[in-house]
Amino acid sequence: MYKRLVPIALAVCGLVALPIWASTSAMDIANQILLASIGAIALMLLTGFAGQISLGHAGLLAAGAFTAGILAREVGAPFWVGIPAAGATGAMLGLIFGLPSLRLRGIYLAVSTLALHFVVIYLGGEYETRRGFSTGILIDPPLVFGRELWDPRDWYPLLLVCAGLTWLGARNLLRARTGRSWAAIHDTEPVAAALGIHVARAKLTAFVISSTITAMAGALFAYYRGFVSIEAFSLFVTIQYVAMIIIGGMGTLIGAVLGAAFVTILPHAIEWGTSLLPTSRALAGSIFAINYAAFGVIMIAFLALEPGGLVGIARRLRGLIRGRG
């Protein structure tokens, strides 16, 4: 029992103490990781645990962000209203995104979520043009406990709490009946149905819960950046989140967080790496393209060589160290 607690306690202490010695830009990255973790955990619940393929993640993030942005801009709604409202939007969309899963599986399900993503993005773009926000909606920083959140250091505690709550909520959900019904429908739907599990309800629950969390993450993103624009929610963002759960390790919660950290840090690592190269000046212009290419290579590498993700690698290392096969 104690063996487990010590590393966890150290990790928690490390996380809490981070703002003391980290720089502002490091804090920004830490915040991004926390935000990404929330979205990644949501997607992990849906695809990693319940086995429902979804390529519409960016659409849900956008929906949440736009809800918060529209409410802030049109009605002046505060932070405490924006976030739950985003959640409600997410839940509704989750229901819509989830309906195809009752009839479709495999590529057809993936394609239907993809199509819905494009529709959401289109609607967001339409809103921007019609309301004259062609460069995006600006949002004021939120007021939390009477304090305006400006600096990444201010945001950190809030995001840490949010991420922590998401983790705990997800973990409890997985241990409860819902989580077990997801495990049942993951691979063997007919067997699950025969065992009396209400397959449709389990699927829709997965979509709704995942989408609610995702939309709220999107809203948090919007407040963090102070800015909402449809361009920030491309298909590439969806793929990044899918990459997170694959690179991290499908079917594990810690995998979602590891993957989120990996994918968030990757562009920064690449930028740092290319700055070390002698041809760095020439490459500066195509840094975005280099990110793309590197991302593609890494994703392919994990898919082809290590489908178990970072968690899989860790398990194998542990096995090697312990002398097992």
Add this chain to the structure above:
Amino acid sequence: MQLIVNIVVLTSIYALVSCGYVLIYRVSRVLNLAHGELMMVGAYLLLVTAGYVTNPMVAIPLAAILSLTMGALVYLLLMRRMTGESVLAAILTTIALGILLRGLIVIFFSAAHQYPSVPLGLHSSSIQILPGARISTLSLVLVLVTAAVYGSLFAALRLSRWGLRMRAAGQNPLLAAQRGINLHFIYALVWGIAMFTGSVAGMLISLDAGLDQTLVLIGLKAFPAALVGGLDSLLGALVGSLIVAAAEVLLIQYVNPLLADVVPFLILIAMLVLRPWGLFGTREALDRV
């Protein structure tokens, strides 16, 4: 009248692109979401060959052959490892490949708009083919090429030995292997042909309108056309392309030009709700890899 010409041209574009999706799905049961990017790579290959050979009669076929080879290599080096993996893994591999290719293209060619027609000395002019209807020469070529490609594909699949083997491999890969059919060769061949047809489409489009990353969008929009027709039916791809193209052109003309990019996906959703396997596709278990 002009509308009809526009519909025919757009149908040809979608048809030429979507047959790539159909071929790969029908024969190897993989959904290749990198088709748009592979199409773009083919067009950039033309830019490369045009840099060395200014005669279009040499540059274009050369680029096309390079595309065929590259398509086969994509299978042999990458997709072959993913056979037997889950649906999600296979789709994601193609998506990741697309991302990789996009990055590489910008690194090597920059994101600027390119004009392969310039070094080749090709100019597109507008001809009047019917009263009240004009068409650019390159669009006309494209329509004819699409017809030729489809004709050849139908004939090859029905009549040739390898076409027969491809159809067999698509229906029952295990039995095909048991009867001595070399699946790796078949799959490499079909990936090569798919990239070939996509590249030809990409080249023709870029000769007319220039070349940049937005070519991928055409690839993406052609996918609903393939699905509407049925992912394993060439005839379906043709019909699906017609439906999507007609809807797009008519809606732009009479309703709202901004709908152009989202209409194919609305049709896709409608089809998935009503009849997921498309108009002519084989009704399947909906979850095969």
Add this chain to the structure above:
Amino acid sequence: MSLLSVDNLHVTYQRAIVALSGVSLSVPEGHITAILGANGAGKSTTLRAISGFIGLDNARITKGSVRFDGKEVAGLAPYRITALGVVLVPERDKVFPNLTVLENLDVVTSRASPAKRAELQATVLDHFPRLKQLLNREAGLLSGGERQMLALASAIVCAPRLLLIDELSLGLAPVIVEEIAGRLREIRDDLNLTVLLVEQSAAVAFRLADNAYVLEHGEVALSGSSVELQGNSAVQGAYLGTGAEGRRSYRDARRLREGGAA
């Protein structure tokens, strides 16, 4: 002369379930050999292990050898084994449903030269005249018996040296089975084919095969010529529903019965 000899074969599924524990058999050239046994005895597993198509079921050969024509083939890739002339007619999915009967025959790759292959195709159609009438029918629309005939025909066009058949009679009416069995024997005589047949119905197996092996629980319980086995009272009791003393004496048959034959 033994074309195929299997020696002490052990096969395990998913590292946990032992399907075969030491099966040894030999298939003489030019003869039809049958493998009998109840469900789950390991008949199909043996066939799949021989043909190489075993990895699909997450199964592995853990011990023993399979020698075809003197050459060790255990563990080889399936297409290699097919190329050596070991052709399998599977239990399910045995034809290409959207191809016509003629296309089903044309599509296979044969070890024979083109001229010889055309000859084989003609021969096989002569033996299955019903197929000749259905050449342009899509295979998916054929009846069960017609489909089995097509499956056999397309396998024979491959010019196999060893034909493996998984469940010849499954799901077919006895009359059809009679017909197919008769044709198969004729083809065997005509082409000097070697056949290894897995069969649930002992009656069919004995009618068709020269020798047989009875498997139970992953082991060979009995073996011998068809004539010998048919006369064996244990086999009679367990598989043929007849016994020296009717159904009274279960003692000898009990071991055979445990597999769940009844």
